[in-house]
Amino acid sequence: MRIENATLADGRVVDVRVEDGEITAVGDVEGDTDETVIDADGNLLLPGAIDVHVHFREPGFEHKETWETGSKSAAAGGVTTVVDQPNTTPTTTTGEGFDAKAERAEHSLIDYGINGGVTPDWDPESLFDRPLFALGEVFLADSTGDMGIEADLFAEAAARAAEAGIPVTVHAEDADLFDESAIEGDLGGVGRDANADSWSAYRSAEAEAVAVERAARVGDEAGAQIHIAHTSTPEGVDAARDGGATCEVTPHHLFLSRDDLDELGTYGRMNPPLRSEARREAMFERLAAGKIDMVATDHAPHTVEEKEQSLLDAPSGVPGVETMVPLLLGAAVEGDLSLERVRDVVATNPADVFGLPAKGKIEAGADADLSLYDLDSPREIRGDDLHSKCGWTPFEGFTGVFPEWTMVRGEMVWDGESFGDVAGENVRE
Numbered sequence: 001m002r003i004e005n006a007t008l009a010d011g012r013v014v015d016v017r018v019e020d021g022e023i024t025a026v027g028d029v030e031g032d033t034d035e036t037v038i039d040a041d042g043n044l045l046l047p048g049a050i051d052v053h054v055h056f057r058e059p060g061f062e063h064k065e066t067w068e069t070g071s072k073s074a075a076a077g078g079v080t081t082v083v084d085q086p087n088t089t090p091t092t093t094t095g096e097g098f099d100a101k102a103e104r105a106e107h108s109l110i111d112y113g114i115n116g117g118v119t120p121d122w123d124p125e126s127l128f129d130r131p132l133f134a135l136g137e138v139f140l141a142d143s144t145g146d147m148g149i150e151a152d153l154f155a156e157a158a159a160r161a162a163e164a165g166i167p168v169t170v171h172a173e174d175a176d177l178f179d180e181s182a183i184e185g186d187l188g189g190v191g192r193d194a195n196a197d198s199w200s201a202y203r204s205a206e207a208e209a210v211a212v213e214r215a216a217r218v219g220d221e222a223g224a225q226i227h228i229a230h231t232s233t234p235e236g237v238d239a240a241r242d243g244g245a246t247c248e249v250t251p252h253h254l255f256l257s258r259d260d261l262d263e264l265g266t267y268g269r270m271n272p273p274l275r276s277e278a279r280r281e282a283m284f285e286r287l288a289a290g291k292i293d294m295v296a297t298d299h300a301p302h303t304v305e306e307k308e309q310s311l312l313d314a315p316s317g318v319p320g321v322e323t324m325v326p327l328l329l330g331a332a333v334e335g336d337l338s339l340e341r342v343r344d345v346v347a348t349n350p351a352d353v354f355g356l357p358a359k360g361k362i363e364a365g366a367d368a369d370l371s372l373y374d375l376d377s378p379r380e381i382r383g384d385d386l387h388s389k390c391g392w393t394p395f396e397g398f399t400g401v402f403p404e405w406t407m408v409r410g411e412m413v414w415d416g417e418s419f420g421d422v423a424g425e426n427v428r429e
């Protein structure tokens with residue numbers, strides 16, 4: 001197969017040859033009359049995005065998402081590799097738990113990694129026996145699934161991960177610094193009528209910075225590679241960098257703030273919570289300046305029915321895997337971010353940090369995980385148009401640039417209208 005006349009993020013206009021699922025040449029590629037030709041029409045060709053933080057909910061919560069619906073949503077948003085988190089039922093904290101998830105993951109249309117989690121009753125021996133992507137997300141405070149652990153168990157987990165040579169992804173919030181008084185009294189009605197700003201006051205910014213600092217220090221002492229999940233504050237990002245850890249930011253912490261909670265209500269409840277507009281801007285600046293390693297979505301779908309409850313009863317989390325690249329490209333079109341930066345934070349850097357040499361780049365020898373974008377055709381984001389099972393988005397009405405098509409290892413998984421019959425593979429096997 002030959003992709004003709006594609007513009008890369010660095011501005012080069014090239015042809016790309018794809019053979020047996022791999023990129024074999026980039027540049028002026030000799031024409032071959034026998035092969036399939038895809039005309040890129042001068043549009044932007046990006047390496048498939050790698051989202052190292054999704055919750056595809058299977059096994060256990062198939063009413064929220066499945067590997068099939070989650071991976072379709074990802075593909076339609078230009079994501080070709082995802083990493084799933086352990087707060088499913090059973091939890092991915094034992095070899096058996098891993099196997100149960102691996103069986104479901106065979107329904108994925110895109111490539112994937114499976115993280116192993118830590119709970120007091122985990123079984124590190126059998127868990128580390130499996131092809132883990134990373135240890136994580138390790139919850140230092142309770143979130144969906146109530147998998148928060150104590151300090152000594154975290155230290156033990158970091159030591160074991162160091163021994164096994166795998167990174168540790170940490171959900172860093174310190175529950176001792178949560179402000180319980182913020183969630184007392186009248187928190188409004190259900191759904192969009194709830195006072196979700198209380199959630200942001202409750203799970204304080206300080207609780208993140210302190211936990212990040214500790215995670216980096218404990219990881220350093222254990223000799224473990226620490227990656228901080230969903231940093232939501234500039235203080236958290238700076239603490240990660242100072243402590244020698246890498247970090248990710250979610251699209252919702254880049255594009256939404258406490259100012260949006262009036263409208264979002266419980267649909268804007270997530271952990272860590274939305275922050276002030278000033279902190280959101282500071283996060284965006286750090287991303288643009290190369291101080292945040294990657295964007296990862298923390299795609300955490302819950303149904304409308306579940307969100308239509310009081311602030312304390314509605315579960316935490318928002319979907320996002322399909323809108324990550326579209327929103328970032330929308331920002332690039334506005335001049336807020338360079339295209340190379342978008343490429344780096346969604347593909348190149350996650351591949352580097354997590355050791356995926358065949359992924360995240362457009363060059364000979366890499367997997368042909370690719371997406372094509374027409375930057376002249378941004379469109380309005382609407383929950384109804386997206387493919388997650390949950391059926392809603394916190395970015396309703398925002399503008400995004402969606403892919404014309406997406407391929408995984410040379411196979412068309414999304415052609416802009418329908419999904420191909422592609423079998424995703426575990427990137428660690």
Ligand SMILES: NC(=O)N[C@@H](CC(=O)O)C(=O)O
Nearest residue numbers: 055143144270271300316317
């Ligand atoms: N982020 C969230 O608010 N929720 C996530 C769990 C998590 O990542 O903390 C979920 O699984 O629903």
Ligand SMILES: [Zn+2]
Nearest residue numbers: 137143171271
């Ligand atoms: Zn988390």
Ligand SMILES: [Zn+2]
Nearest residue numbers: 053085137298
């Ligand atoms: Zn998460």
